[in-house]
Amino acid sequence: MKIDRTALERALQDGAGASADLFAQLRAPWPQGGVHRDTYGPGEQRAHELVRRHGEAMGLESSVDFAGNLVLTWPGRDRAAPVWITGSHLDSVPEGGNFDGAAGVVAGLAAVAALRQLAFEPAGDITVMAIRGEEASSWYQGDFHSHVGSRAALGLAQEAELLRARRISDGRSMHELMRAAGMQPEQVRPGHAAIDPARCKGFIELHIEQGPVLVNRMRPVGLVSAIRGSARARRARCLGEYAHSGAVPHELRKDALLAACEFCTRMDEAWTDARTAGKDLVFTVGRFFTDASVHSITKVPGEVSFSIDLRSQESSTLHEMCALAQDLAARISQRRSVQIDLGPFNVSEPAVMDAALLDSLRTGSAALSLDALVLPSGAGHDAQDFARAGIPTAMIFVRNDKGSHNPDEAMDMQDFLTATGLLAWQLTQ
Numbered sequence: 451m452k453i454d455r456t457a458l459e460r461a462l463q464d465g466a467g468a469s470a471d472l473f474a475q476l477r478a479p480w481p482q483g484g485v486h487r488d489t490y491g492p493g494e495q496r497a498h499e500l501v502r503r504h505g506e507a508m509g510l511e512s513s514v515d516f517a518g519n520l521v522l523t524w525p526g527r528d529r530a531a532p533v534w535i536t537g538s539h540l541d542s543v544p545e546g547g548n549f550d551g552a553a554g555v556v557a558g559l560a561a562v563a564a565l566r567q568l569a570f571e572p573a574g575d576i577t578v579m580a581i582r583g584e585e586a587s588s589w590y591q592g593d594f595h596s597h598v599g600s601r602a603a604l605g606l607a608q609e610a611e612l613l614r615a616r617r618i619s620d621g622r623s624m625h626e627l628m629r630a631a632g633m634q635p636e637q638v639r640p641g642h643a644a645i646d647p648a649r650c651k652g653f654i655e656l657h658i659e660q661g662p663v664l665v666n667r668m669r670p671v672g673l674v675s676a677i678r679g680s681a682r683a684r685r686a687r688c689l690g691e692y693a694h695s696g697a698v699p700h701e702l703r704k705d706a707l708l709a710a711c712e713f714c715t716r717m718d719e720a721w722t723d724a725r726t727a728g729k730d731l732v733f734t735v736g737r738f739f740t741d742a743s744v745h746s747i748t749k750v751p752g753e754v755s756f757s758i759d760l761r762s763q764e765s766s767t768l769h770e771m772c773a774l775a776q777d778l779a780a781r782i783s784q785r786r787s788v789q790i791d792l793g794p795f796n797v798s799e800p801a802v803m804d805a806a807l808l809d810s811l812r813t814g815s816a817a818l819s820l821d822a823l824v825l826p827s828g829a830g831h832d833a834q835d836f837a838r839a840g841i842p843t844a845m846i847f848v849r850n851d852k853g854s855h856n857p858d859e860a861m862d863m864q865d866f867l868t869a870t871g872l873l874a875w876q877l878t879q
C-alpha cells in the first residue's frame with residue numbers, strides 16, 4: 451500500500467494534540483527547571499507507566515522485558531514476519547530536557563497512530579520500544595557501561611556490571627534497584643537477549659539533535675550517517691621543572707605549560723588539516739590545569755594535567771589522530787626538555803548506520819519533499835547497540851535549539867511532526 455503524502459500529513463496533524471499532551475504529562479512533575487527521570491528510579495518508572503497506559507489505550511499489546519524495557523506492539527498481518535522496532539530511552543540526565551529520548555518514544559506512538567488512521571496494514575509487527583537506562587552513567591558510578599537497557603535487551607550486558615553500578619545518591623546497586631522494581635537482573639548476561647536480531651527488519655531511532663547543525667543549516671530533519679566513536683586520554687600530563695619566574699632564562703627553562711599549550715595548538719592545526727582532507731573529526735581538551743597547591747604567579751609551571759577527547763565517525767581517523775598525538779608529544783617533549791605523557795587512549799569504535807536503510811530514508815525524504823541533511827551524531831545513542839547487535843539501524847534527527855542535557859531544549863512541534871512523518875513512511879516499507 452502506497453502512503454499518500456497529504457493524507458499522512460493530515461493524520462499526523464490530527465494526532466499532534468495527543469503527542470503534545472503526552473510531552474506535557476511527561477514534563478508535569480517538574481513545571482520549573484529540568485526533568486529528573488532517574489535510571490531505575492521513580493522518575494524513569496513514572497514515565498514508563500505513563501507511556502504504557504498511553505500505548506494500551508491505543509490498543510497496542512504491551513509487555514516489559516527482564517531489564518524493564520517497555521515493548522508496545524502493533525500486530526502485523528503475519529506475526530512471524532520480520533519486525534520493525536522504533537523507539538528511544540525515557541530516562542534523562544539530572545536537570546535534563548523533556549525531549550532527549552522521549553521524543554523518539556512519542557514519535558513511535560504518533561507514527562503508529564497516523565498509519566492506523568490511514569488504515570495501513572503492516573505486513574509484520576511494528577514495535578515501539580521505551581528503553582531503560584541510556585543515561586545510567588549520569589545517575590550511577592562504578593565500573594560499568596551506560597545504555598544498560600538496550601544492551602541488556604540485545605544480550606550485550608553483564609549481570610556483574612549491574613552489581614558494580616552504584617547509585618550516586620545512596621550507594622545502592624543497580625541490580626538491587628532493578629529487583630526492587632520487579633525486573634530480573636539475574637537474566638542479564640551476554641548472549642541472553644529479549645530481541646532476536648534475526649527477526650528484526652530494522653531499528654529506527656528518532657532523536658532530537660543535541661548539537662547546533664540543523665538549526666544552523668535551517669533544516670528540520672537530519673539523517674544520521676554514523677554515531678561517532680571516541681578516543682580519550684583522561685589523564686594526560688606534561689612534566690617540566692618548577693623554577694623562579696624571574697631568575698631563569700628562556701633556554702634553561704623546562705616550562706610544562708608552554709609545552710602543553712604547543713601540543714594543543716598543533717593538535718588544533720592537525721584537526722583543521724583533517725577536516726580540509728574531508729575527514730570527520732572533533733577534538734576537545736576539556737580539562738587543562740596546573741597544580742593549585744604548588745603553582746604561583748612567580749613560578750615557571752613544572753606540571754600540567756589535561757584531557758583529550760577525539761571523536762570521529764571513521765575508525766581510521768581516530769587511530770591516525772592517536773598516533774599523531776603520540777608523535778607530537780614525543781617531538782615537543784624532546785625540543786622543550788619536558789615529558790609529555792598522554793597515557794593510553796581509550797578507544798570506542800564508531801557505529802556506522804545501515805547503508806540500505808539510510809538510502810531508503812533518503813528516498814522517503816524525497817517522497818515527502820523534506821530536505822533532510824545527512825550528518826554524523828556526536829553523541830552516543832541506543833541505536834549504536836542495535837547496530838552492534840547486527841540489526842539494520844538508522845537514526846532520524848529532529849532540529850532542536852539550545853542544545854540538550856539541559857532544561858532549555860527547544861524542539862518545534864512542527865519539526866517533530868515532519869520527522870515523525872518520515873519515520874511513519876519508513877515503517878510502511
Ligand SMILES: [Zn+2]
Pocket residue numbers: 539550551584657
Ligand atoms: Zn538521548
